[in-house]
Amino acid sequence: MRYAHGGGLTAERQQAREQIRFEAGERFVRGEKNAVIAKDLRVSERSVERWRRVWRAGGMNALASAGPAKVPKLSDERFAELERELARGPAVHGWQDQRWTLARIRALIWWRFELECSSAAVWRPLHRHGWSWQSPARRALERDEDAVGLWKKEVWPQVE
Numbered sequence: 001m002r003y004a005h006g007g008g009l010t011a012e013r014q015q016a017r018e019q020i021r022f023e024a025g026e027r028f029v030r031g032e033k034n035a036v037i038a039k040d041l042r043v044s045e046r047s048v049e050r051w052r053r054v055w056r057a058g059g060m061n062a063l064a065s066a067g068p069a070k071v072p073k074l075s076d077e078r079f080a081e082l083e084r085e086l087a088r089g090p091a092v093h094g095w096q097d098q099r100w101t102l103a104r105i106r107a108l109i110w111w112r113f114e115l116e117c118s119s120a121a122v123w124r125p126l127h128r129h130g131w132s133w134q135s136p137a138r139r140a141l142e143r144d145e146d147a148v149g150l151w152k153k154e155v156w157p158q159v160e
Contacts, residue, residue, distance in 0.1 A: 014065055021063040024051050073117050074109070074125050083129070085112060 020041050027037050034052065038045040054062045074082060085093070085108060090100055093108060102119040109115050109122065 018063070018065045021051050022060065024048055025055050025060045025063045028052055028055050073115055073121055074113070078113060079125055079129060082109065082112065 020043065024037050024041060024043075028051075034045050034048040038048045041048075051063060082105075086100060086105070090098055090104060093104075093111075095104060102122050105122050105126070106117060106119060109117060
């Protein structure tokens with residue numbers, strides 16, 4: 001199930017879903033069929049099947065909420081530390097140019113916190129804390145306009 005704006009269930013909705021699972025658990029005890037439970041509780045049969053497997057393995061306590069599905073890998077304190085490291089710049093950390101990329105930030109997170117994460121797991125907290133991707137406002141100093149013009153005139157027509 002996906003939620004708008006990257007959010008999950010509120011605490012109240014999470015508790016309401018937990019109550020539905022407990023209701024299903026009581027009906028498992030009475031021996032009711034999955035299809036009947038699903039129809040009455042207005043959930044999918046797959047959910048009821050999954051809950052029944054969990055209930056068989058661990059009883060009613062196993063139907064309790066396990067909390068949010070994803071906990072941020074970087075706490076606010078660690079993210080503040082990461083921001084301080086990012087402010088120092090890539091050159092301080094061994095890169096030649098002054099560009100932060102997701103791959104470089106991932107490497108920094110590994111070096112600093114010994115925490116392995118995907119590019120998406122790096123981007124989410126950055127975006128949540130107000131960071132955005134940037135593109136260069138000017139052309140590179142190394143750009144040779146004559147070579148670019150020649151390439152467009154001579155090479156590109158052959159490619160097309």
